[in-house]
Amino acid sequence: MQFDYYTLPLDPGKIIKKQELPKCSLKQSVAHHLHLILTTSFGELLCDPEFGNGLWDEDFDNVSYRSRQKETILQSLVRAIQKYEKRLEKVRVQLTVNQEEVAAASAEARVKKKMSITITGTLKATNEPITYRDSFFISPLAYN
Numbered sequence: 001m002q003f004d005y006y007t008l009p010l011d012p013g014k015i016i017k018k019q020e021l022p023k024c025s026l027k028q029s030v031a032h033h034l035h036l037i038l039t040t041s042f043g044e045l046l047c048d049p050e051f052g053n054g055l056w057d058e059d060f061d062n063v064s065y066r067s068r069q070k071e072t073i074l075q076s077l078v079r080a081i082q083k084y085e086k087r088l089e090k091v092r093v094q095l096t097v098n099q100e101e102v103a104a105a106s107a108e109a110r111v112k113k114k115m116s117i118t119i120t121g122t123l124k125a126t127n128e129p130i131t132y133r134d135s136f137f138i139s140p141l142a143y144n
Helices: 012-016 026-038 067-084
Strands: 088-102 110-123 129-138
Touching (some): 026 110, 026 129, 067 110, 088 129
Antiparallel strands (some): 110 129
16 A cells, blocks of 8 residues: 655645645655654644653753653653554664753853754564654753
């Protein structure tokens, strides 16, 4: 069975005008959906308050990053991916937090914490491996 996969974000203007929406591959569609899961907090999607993950519920500080927080986020991400991305199996999530120097508006560079997430799994339809990587600057949280 052949499916059409659409790129995100969707363009509502094209939908209203009944124009063709840009399509993508299965791997790209899964990557778009994983990004959506990662960037959505619980309760943000009104029709399904459980969609999203606990990353956004954690309090980040600039002094330390507790392993308990990391484990809570990892478990939340794995649960969300297993529940909402049914096209993947054998899902593994790795999370690392590093300090990184970022350019600031002033002449001085700032050091921020960067959370890097790597999601690996297998596409059920094709048995192909897939790796998705994303990162966010935290304290304050922002995505890259």
